[in-house]
Amino acid sequence: MFYLTIDILGTIAFAISGVLVAMEKRLDFFGIFIIAFVTAAGGGTLRDLLIGHTPVAWMQNSIYMVTIALAVILSILLQHKLSYLRTSLFLFDTIGIGLYTLVGIEKGLSAGLLPVMCIALGTITACFGGVLRDILCNEIPVIFRREIYATACILGGIGYFLLRQSPLTDEYAYLAAISLVITIRLLAVRFKIALPNIYRKGPNA
């Protein structure tokens, strides 16, 4: 129940982030729904395809599609109020990537993958929806340019495999790793921490 709640909150946050980008591009209702759906379900879809878990997760349970449809309809009806929700949305989104990362890692473990591949799979689950959203809207994906985002997922994934070596039970390690992803992202945004600049000519981008 706890997991489902977080999962649904994450789905809602991802869906609304899709709605916001799609509305900037002035897409029609169907376009907005697709972008929202792809943002919320795209990461899990690629994860399931890569490890061969088909039909993919969202096809096996209609709760995701229903949740996304409701999120889209509400967002459109309340479009002039969405800016008040920006902080809550950021929080859901951050909780969402924490959970999605660990869900992806668990699926990787159950497919017998190496830890480094599990972490990649978790990061894909958390981040690829946003990448697809940006590609469909004809933008260079924002996570390639700004902020600690995927990096939080990767560090949280590494933390999980370290914690599994500790006396902690797997459940605790799981929850601690989710918290780690969330904490890293919150701190990075709060203190404006970004990846170090790698360009010699200065940050003119």
Added chain:
Amino acid sequence: MFYLTIDILGTIAFAISGVLVAMEKRLDFFGIFIIAFVTAAGGGTLRDLLIGHTPVAWMQNSIYMVTIALAVILSILLQHKLSYLRTSLFLFDTIGIGLYTLVGIEKGLSAGLLPVMCIALGTITACFGGVLRDILCNEIPVIFRREIYATACILGGIGYFLLRQSPLTDEYAYLAAISLVITIRLLAVRFKIALPNIYRKGPNA
């Protein structure tokens, strides 16, 4: 034989729509072929990947690749005459999405999916090729912005599941649903019906 004819006509129409977009971007012969191929086969490919039907359909029967190659070569040879065919192409394309929608729904049913997922799968089969075409040509997919297109597929899919509850045989329901998709699209284009505008500031896009 009937189905195969429609299927091939749909493939030709989708392929030529790919050629037209690719030639606007002045791609070379190979680029045009790939865009045509992706437009015609992309929807079925994503459908097969999502439900795990691999190798995907076009890999198991060379008729699609041969058809697309011939359509591309003829389109290039007759490029100054293509505009005369615009009405026929629109008709093939419309018949194509009708058929592709129902093919996708049938595949969803045989994979044991819920009706809502079958409809999603049918819509993906009919529409995703055009989405890929636009992404590869660096455009925001046209179906997110204009016209009743995916909506016709969705309504046709809903119609199919309603008709299956009726005393009609499945074959009749199938054909009626294809006709429904085609009719909705034709009426929408004829009477310039679009999805309702959802933007408060007026339709400046």
Added chain:
Amino acid sequence: MFYLTIDILGTIAFAISGVLVAMEKRLDFFGIFIIAFVTAAGGGTLRDLLIGHTPVAWMQNSIYMVTIALAVILSILLQHKLSYLRTSLFLFDTIGIGLYTLVGIEKGLSAGLLPVMCIALGTITACFGGVLRDILCNEIPVIFRREIYATACILGGIGYFLLRQSPLTDEYAYLAAISLVITIRLLAVRFKIALPNIYRKGPNA
């Protein structure tokens, strides 16, 4: 050992070509890594998805991910020297598409596909990584516009199936086809051979 060496050199060349495009777009470190990874592993990933070989190849052996990570780090550290390596990189890249084409064909044969589908699969293996790189960086894929590239893969693939009819052993046919891809590409670049212009209004693109 020979194959692995070539495979790794090809992976490095593809990865660095990703780094170069990503740095032009001034992506951050994570973005550069993803573009490099997708360029090097994207073709094989689509190949494995299309024929249902999951988990996909790069998930089953960490050598690719390690190689790509090292190539990215070295490229960034030596970014002002990369231009000196342009010829070597072109050579690795050319060897890479030769090998990747034949790897894809072999996988197609072992999946029981028709020769034309095997050639398509080989071409996808060799070329799709670069296509994904360009899509993610918001460009029309370069191979749709310029140069003999995919065409070399296709001709090499046709050569392979012709050579298999000859008294040559499969191993020789395999090596000869790799050489054929490489030779065609080298000659095309050396003598500036491109696909014939198909536009009536002259090559203004």
